[in-house]
Amino acid sequence: MQPAGDRALLIDTSDLNAVLALTDHLSAALSAGELAGVEDLVPAARTVLVRLAADADLDATADALRDLVGVVGAGTARGDGAPSDALVIPVRYDGPDLDDVAELTGLGRDGVIRAHTGTPWRAAFVGFAPGFAYLAGGDPALAVPRRAEPRTSLPAGSVALAGEFSAVYPRESPGGWQLIGTTDLGMWDVTVEPPATIQPGRWVRFVDVADGGSR
């Protein structure tokens, strides 16, 4: 853990699973009022940034965090293997990059759809845009590079792959991920609380609309 200026602390972890475990743990501590002075948490791929309120004591907060981080250790994320409350996202697998992904992975179109719907995903962190959740823990066979040329505009609800992640674009935006499908499920609504449908830690399961959503 190291300071990022005088109002934030950056905690390095070993991998995405450790980020999930740490975020779970710190969120629970925050909800229980155990981390006075902490304003919010920004989990990412390998790190958690802890942002402090203006009147917080950096050193005291760092000490409190060190104790909590020590407890987490190499533990696994809470809820692992039991995504009973997974968010179901119905997908039309009609994305313009589906054929490219089928070829890149060697899985074929049906194989890509089977792999994408076959295992649950978990939201590791949000970034890039409001409500854009990086979903991890899916079938490793789906790992593909980003497109060489990002699109300047793609529609809201685009279901995409890049690296070890899958995501749903919450709003129309530019983007460089491989588009494999589309969902009508809203990912972002500022009039509801919370506005992002997928929050860090949330389990997600994709289902194929063409399959009657029976998976």
Added chain:
Amino acid sequence: MTGRLTVLRTGPLALLQDTGRTGHAADGVGRSGAADRASAARANALLGNDSGAAVLECTLGGLQVRAETDLVVAVAGAPAPVEVDKEPVPHATRFDLRAGQTLRMRAPRTGLRTYLAVAGGFAVPAVLGSRSTDTLSGIGPPPVAAGDVLPVGASDEPPPSTVPDAEIPADGPVTLRVRFGPRDDWFTDPSALTTGEWTVSPRSNRVGLRLQRTDPDAPGLIRAVEGELPSEGMALGSVQIPPGGEPVLFLADHPLTGGYPVVAVVLDADVDRAAQLRPGQRLAFRAS
């Protein structure tokens, strides 16, 4: 009693801002809020407003507004000359703007952002708990434009609270204090940041100040580590070094996460002054 104010014209950019959104990092939403928090707080304090009341953040002045009801207003931040019906009013004071009167704000001689507060605060609808316009995500009220009629909240005209003068940097070089890290070890010589001067690029905005070397022969920030940094959370005031080597100092609308290493972070108390630096102005960083 509530009021109304009609916008007749704006300068380059006029935005509603308050103290920003907190607690929405899990939604991918940053804090936003007034870029110079101290000046916005001072404008509110002059009116006895709650510190979270929405104010108008005017970049390089240029604002003209007409009161539709009797209002009490205050201006703080970059010292832009202000007139009410062509009568000058002193900076950082509270004054009446009666129904039908027009306030004209010229461009400030120093500093960049001037804050117009109104007793009761601007009462546009809040989005996710804030009336701030986040220029990066597009969340919050749209930029203020000529023809807009802004609602003003109720006020019982409480006495002003005392707030110290916000410090507006004069022309010429300005020093900002930094703390090195968290990724200073990604550079062969991180102290290049605190050596010599930098110049604020015209491509700067509320997301960040883009900085160029004032003297092109001064040392640059050279990567010691090849490869990509996995995206990580960014703190306000972070000095991020993209591949081109020209630093970006993150301001109010900075992205929540970023993929380039942060060599140092400006101390929180100096971020407000950073937000008042004008394109072309020089600055130096000092390790703290």
